[in-house]
Amino acid sequence: MNFYPEFEVVRSDSRCIRCRVCERQCANEVHWYDADGKVMLSDESKCVNCQRCVTLCPTRALKIVKSDCRLRENANYSDQTIKEIYRQAETGGVLLSSMGNPNPLPVYWDRILINASQVTNPPIDPLREPMETRVSLGKKPDHITRNPDGSIDTKLPPQLTLSMPVMFSAMSYGSISYNAHASLARAASALGIYYNTGEGGLHEDFYQYGKNTIVQVASGRFGVHKDYLEAGAAIEIKMGQGAKPGIGGHLPGTKAVGDVSKTRMIPEGSDAISPAPHHDIYSIEDLRQLVYSLKEATEYRLPVIVKVAAVHNIAAIASGIARSGADIIAIDGFRGGTGAAPTRIRDNVGIPIELALAAVDKRLRDEGIRNNVSIICGGSVRSAADVVKAIALGADACYIATAACLAMGCHLCRSCHTGKCNWGIATQRPDLVKRLNPDIGSQRLINLMDAWRHEIKELMGGMGINSIEALRGNRLMLRGVGLTEKELQILGISHAGE
Amino acid sequence: MELNVSAMGFSEVNEQMRQTADREITLTGCIGQRFLAAGTGGKYVKICGIAGNALGAYLNGTVIETFGNAQDAVGDTMNAGEIIVHGNIGDAAGYAMRGGKIFVQGNAGYRAGIHMKAYQEKVPVMVIGGRTGSFLGEYQAGGIIIVLGLSGGEKPIVSNFPCTGMHGGKLFLRSDCAGIHFPHQVHHRIASADELEEIRPHIAEYCAHFGGDPDEILNAPFTLVTPDSGNPYQQMYVAN
Numbered sequence: 127m128n129f130y131p132e133f134e135v136v137r138s139d140s141r142c143i144r145c146r147v148c149e150r151q152c153a154n155e156v157h158w159y160d161a162d163g164k165v166m167l168s169d170e171s172k173c174v175n176c177q178r179c180v181t182l183c184p185t186r187a188l189k190i191v192k193s194d195c196r197l198r199e200n201a202n203y204s205d206q207t208i209k210e211i212y213r214q215a216e217t218g219g220v221l222l223s224s225m226g227n228p229n230p231l232p233v234y235w236d237r238i239l240i241n242a243s244q245v246t247n248p249p250i251d252p253l254r255e256p257m258e259t260r261v262s263l264g265k266k267p268d269h270i271t272r273n274p275d276g277s278i279d280t281k282l283p284p285q286l287t288l289s290m291p292v293m294f295s296a297m298s299y300g301s302i303s304y305n306a307h308a309s310l311a312r313a314a315s316a317l318g319i320y321y322n323t324g325e326g327g328l329h330e331d332f333y334q335y336g337k338n339t340i341v342q343v344a345s346g347r348f349g350v351h352k353d354y355l356e357a358g359a360a361i362e363i364k365m366g367q368g369a370k371p372g373i374g375g376h377l378p379g380t381k382a383v384g385d386v387s388k389t390r391m392i393p394e395g396s397d398a399i400s401p402a403p404h405h406d407i408y409s410i411e412d413l414r415q416l417v418y419s420l421k422e423a424t425e426y427r428l429p430v431i432v433k434v435a436a437v438h439n440i441a442a443i444a445s446g447i448a449r450s451g452a453d454i455i456a457i458d459g460f461r462g463g464t465g466a467a468p469t470r471i472r473d474n475v476g477i478p479i480e481l482a483l484a485a486v487d488k489r490l491r492d493e494g495i496r497n498n499v500s501i502i503c504g505g506s507v508r509s510a511a512d513v514v515k516a517i518a519l520g521a522d523a524c525y526i527a528t529a530a531c532l533a534m535g536c537h538l539c540r541s542c543h544t545g546k547c548n549w550g551i552a553t554q555r556p557d558l559v560k561r562l563n564p565d566i567g568s569q570r571l572i573n574l575m576d577a578w579r580h581e582i583k584e585l586m587g588g589m590g591i592n593s594i595e596a597l598r599g600n601r602l603m604l605r606g607v608g609l610t611e612k613e614l615q616i617l618g619i620s621h622a623g624e
Numbered sequence: 625m626e627l628n629v630s631a632m633g634f635s636e637v638n639e640q641m642r643q644t645a646d647r648e649i650t651l652t653g654c655i656g657q658r659f660l661a662a663g664t665g666g667k668y669v670k671i672c673g674i675a676g677n678a679l680g681a682y683l684n685g686t687v688i689e690t691f692g693n694a695q696d697a698v699g700d701t702m703n704a705g706e707i708i709v710h711g712n713i714g715d716a717a718g719y720a721m722r723g724g725k726i727f728v729q730g731n732a733g734y735r736a737g738i739h740m741k742a743y744q745e746k747v748p749v750m751v752i753g754g755r756t757g758s759f760l761g762e763y764q765a766g767g768i769i770i771v772l773g774l775s776g777g778e779k780p781i782v783s784n785f786p787c788t789g790m791h792g793g794k795l796f797l798r799s800d801c802a803g804i805h806f807p808h809q810v811h812h813r814i815a816s817a818d819e820l821e822e823i824r825p826h827i828a829e830y831c832a833h834f835g836g837d838p839d840e841i842l843n844a845p846f847t848l849v850t851p852d853s854g855n856p857y858q859q860m861y862v863a864n
Contacts (some may be wrong), residue, residue: 210864219862346739347720351703352663352684391722391743392765397791401763405738406697406716415658419681419700422638423663469864543863 127212130195131170135179141187142166148179148188153546153558176539178548210469221469224542224552226369226461226506226528229473233461234480234613235512239622241603242588250592252583258593259290259579259586263360263500263522264429264453283453284429286340286360288523289318290579291594292513294571295456295504295525296342296362296433298324300377300386300398301465301542302531303559304331306551309534309567311335316568317575322525323349325364325375325400327389333357340431343420345374346400348390352423360454361420362431363413365404368462368505371435371476375400376466381545381554410446417451429453436460436482436505437475441489448490448499456525457482459505463528465552466543479505480519484617487520487599496599510581519617520599533574534567626650634658634676641669656695661686665705677714680707683724696733699726702748708833715757718750721767725826726750729834731776734783735759740793742766751830758783761849765792770823772798772830772841780804787849795849796823798841806849815848 135156144166149157154172157179159165175190197205210221243249250257264285271279294310307329310321315338322340327349332339341358343350355361366372377390377398387394407413417430432447433456434440440457447455459479464472483503490496503516504525513524532538535549542552550562582594591597605622606614614621625646629637630653637657641649647667651660654673661669662678665685675694680686683702690707696714699707702721712730720739723746731754738759740748748767755776761769764787773781781799787810796815797804806812820842827838 213862213864217862220860221864222861223864347701347722348741350682350701350720351722352665352682355663355682388743391746392741393743393792396765399763399765399789399791401739401789405719405735405762406700415677415697418634419659419662419678419697422635422659423682425642426635468861541863 127216129197129209129212130193131173132193133170133173133175133190134193135168135170135173136189136191137166137168138187139165141185143185143187145184147182147184151178151182151548153548153553153555154544174539174541174544175537176541176548177537222466222543223469223472223540224464224466225538225540226463227473228540231460232478233506234478234609234617235508235515237607237609237613238480238515238617238619239605239607240511240514240518240585240589241605243590247590249590250587252580252587255587255592257583257586258595259582260287261291261523261594262287263502265499266497268497284360284427286320286429286454287318288320290575290582291517291521291523292507292575292578293319293340293502293523293525294321294530295458295462295527296322296324296340296364297465297527297531298326298342298375298377299329299389300324300326300381300554302551303547303553303562304329304385305559305562305564305567306531306534307332308564309562309571310530311339312564312568313571313575314338316572319575320359322362323358325349326377326386326398327391328354328357329385329389342433343416344400345402345404346398348392348398348400351391355420355424355428358428360429360431361424362433362456363404363416363420363452364433365407365413366433366435366437366458367464368435368458368460368476368479369464370467370471371437371460372402373468373471374402383554386554410450413447413452414450421451431456431502433458435462436477436479438477440477440482441485444486444501445489445493445495448493448495452499454500454502454522455486456502456504457486458525459483459503461506462504463506463531464542479503479507480515481613481616483516483521484519484601488618491520491599510578510585513578514582514585514597515604517594517597518600518603520601522598529574530571533570534562535570626652628653629657630655630673632657634660638662641667654692661688675709680705683707685724693730698728699724702726703746710834712754718748718769721748721750722746723748725829727830727833728752728754729775730754732756732760732771735762737761737764737767737769737795739763739765740767740769742793749826751826753830753834755779756782758785759788760786761790761793761795762787763789763791764795764851767793768796768823768826769793770796770798770826772827774798774836774841790849791851793851796820797847797849798844799847800845801847804847809852810849811852812847812849815846819848820846 262285265283314321325344336357339358344364379395431454432452460476500522503521507524547553604619634657650670656676658676663682667686671690678697681700683705685704693711698717715733734757
């Protein structure tokens with residue numbers, strides 16, 4: 127069924143100089159030039175509102191606006207709901223979406239406020255005083271052991287050391303482009319943090335950034351072999367993803383081309399299916415087996431991360447993982463991004479990361495096993511303030527991916543699954559990939575992290591805290607606003623004014 | 625090096641194997657230690673006893689010969705090398721293996737060859753002499769799985785739900801597979817003489833390890849299972 131397009135292209139004819147940049151830049155083929163009428167025309171039905179043409183139009187002749195041609199208003203059946211039914215009635219298909227859940231569900235970060243010192247315990251000026259933002263992720267010993275000569279045994283289980291408590295989370299080569307991976311790898315390397323390969327293997331060109339790479343092992347085991355496991359600084363077992371808990375990954379055969387097929391080690395054009403479960407994991411004991419098989423294969427030199435989606439029983443699940451031999455747990459909340467996920471799963475499955483994180487931290491503390499593992503929090507960490515709040519709720523570090531994509535140029539049009547990303551990120555089309563210059567992409571990522579580090583220091587300084595580790599789980603530094611007793615209880619924080 | 629491992633945990637056994645410069649290693653008294661020779665290359669490991677779960681996981685060129693049964697996840701994600709089991713094996717053997725060979729004299733449990741894959745010259749091969757449990761070749765994406773049915777009594781050569789989600793590779797069953805139900809995403813038919821010639825070297829290798837006559841083994845109907853071409857999964861979705 128045809129319906130009026132969601133967006134309209136508004137072109138100022140007096141400003142348009144017919145340079146046709148918009149036409150060349152749009153992979154969705156919205157714009158074209160009509161030579162007879164000497165005028166630019168457009169087919170809005172193809173527009174995804176990625177803002178590429180708007181950004182590159184030299185005379186600001188273009189804007190994309192949401193169409194006001196609406197179906198009859200209905201608070202129950204929204205336009206979106208009705209159009210989804212039309213799409214399915216036409217195709218019989220499962221609805222597929224990209225990026226994080228856009229629905230107006232509560233964002234707890236925005237209901238949490240941070241403390242600052244006044245009069246007593248004075249604030250610290252980060253420009254004047256040293257501030258420590260470095261963190262180590264991994265198991266921490268619960269007692270001191272001494273060598274025969276009485277000196278302290280300083281040998282620690284393997285750790286990941288980050289210059290600041292933020293890392294780039296998993297995005298596979300295949301879901302994002304070579305240039306996007308190059309940008310992330312270079313930036314992580316320059317910043318002294320880590321990026322994550324996702325489940326698509328590691329391109330041979332990026333082995334040089336191994337010191338700042340986390341390699342992922344997912345159910346499909348794509349691109350996994352001894353050299354890959356040893357190439358990185360840590361191994362992440364992907365059990366789940368916040369955008370699609372309980373669902374696997376599926377790179378369509380059309381994207382498994384060239385180097386992507388080589389890196390995944392599958393023939394060109396073949397579907398790369400990562401099923402929802404690991405075929406050998408049905409219990410914490412089985413997870414323990416995968417953790418230890420990886421540790422044995424890499425001679426216990428690398429920490430093992432277990433990544434799970436934030437779901438209802440996350441505290442119990444995390445407790446199991448903390449006993450599985452894993453060094454680090456990564457929890458991914460229901461707003462986390464994705465290159466493609468069934469809409470219904472993305473929008474209806476999983477729980478907010480803020481609640482999951484607080485519940486996990488509390489459970490592990492109550493059980494006396496919090497130091498068995500470090501916790502990474504992901505699934506829509508949007509700013510330095512979110513990072514600070516996450517750490518005060520109990521995280522050791524945060525994973526960001528959507529914010530990293532935005533730094534590289536993403537405009538959150540949520541059309542990654544089409545493979546026609548005009549910004550050169552979520553695409554494998556060579557003409558589009560080259561639009562993202564890794565020199566610029568990596569510099570923008572570095573800038574973003576530099577800015578966040580300054581902001582984290584300022585927020586810490588305001589609280590009178592000069593070491594990020596002193597903030598971890600320090601919930602006294604947080605207050606809720608407009609939250610129910612139950613929400614405050616789960617978050618483990620008081621209400622503002624208390 | 626010869627090592628009696630009956631009183632050792634897996635990490636100690638593996639550590640000792642890493643430490644030795646010897647290429648040939650014999651482990652005696654093995655009682656189910658896990659992860660033996662995980663990730664190793666360039667060695668020959670002879671195991672007497674029962675090998676535990678994840679024998680030769682991520683194997684990278686080593687040859688492992690086990691005189692006894694092996695438990696679950698034999699050759700998990702192996703890349704190169706060979707695992708020869710003079711006995712039966714447990715579940716999920718050869719999970720996601722992408723190179724090398726596994727030969728099993730007897731039977732395999734559930735989900736043998738699950739998510740096996742192949743790339744260019746890397747074509748993994750698994751030969752099971754006996755019968756297999758349910759979900760044989762589940763999600764198979766590449767490689768060759770051969771089941772001979774030489775032992776295991778009157779039971780069918782493969783139990784329920786073989787080849788569920790198969791989307792690559794080949795599966796040969798030495799049986800006409802009458803009464804065995806395959807899912808609709810795969811084709812199955814009796815293999816031609818040419819197709820059997822293709823697997824003769826693997827059968828010959830099996831016989832070299834465990835005895836038997838390749839001609840005799842090949843002189844029986846084999847069912848060849850391959851995925852239906854096209855991308856059946858892509859049609860499932862509509863962009864939203």
